[in-house]
Amino acid sequence: MIARSHAKSYSDECRYPFRTIGDSCYFISREKATPDQAFALCLQRGAYLANLETFEEAMLVKYEVQQMKTGLHFYIGGRNINRYVPGGDWRWIQNGKMNKMKYKAFGTNQPDGSNAGPQDCMMFYAGERYIWHDIYCDHPSWRSGYICEK
């Protein structure tokens, strides 16, 4: 979520396939892509892979993906920028900035990436009611849904 003025211009309106959830505007895509592909696909839509900075924002979006009952995982825009730090150094990537992740909702034994088996991207993991897991950024067998935000 980006703080912005209340006077939204016409082009800022949240229009299909994007929709308003809480205070922000999202497109929850069922199109299958790797996290790196999803990152680019969101940019191409004038958006970014979703940044869920607050507990409230994360809960609202998790509720939406649970309600959709797709069985798909959904990639979001957190990224580990340091594999040498235990647990990683997770950032929300947006508009050229890498903001430190404060609230995290990783599942048990997650994140479990390592320098030998890097999992620098992240998703809502369908197998555990959409808790967060870290995952490979561009492995062809990990193509799933993704969430753009603008």
Ligand SMILES: [Ca+2]
């Ligand atoms: Ca993992």
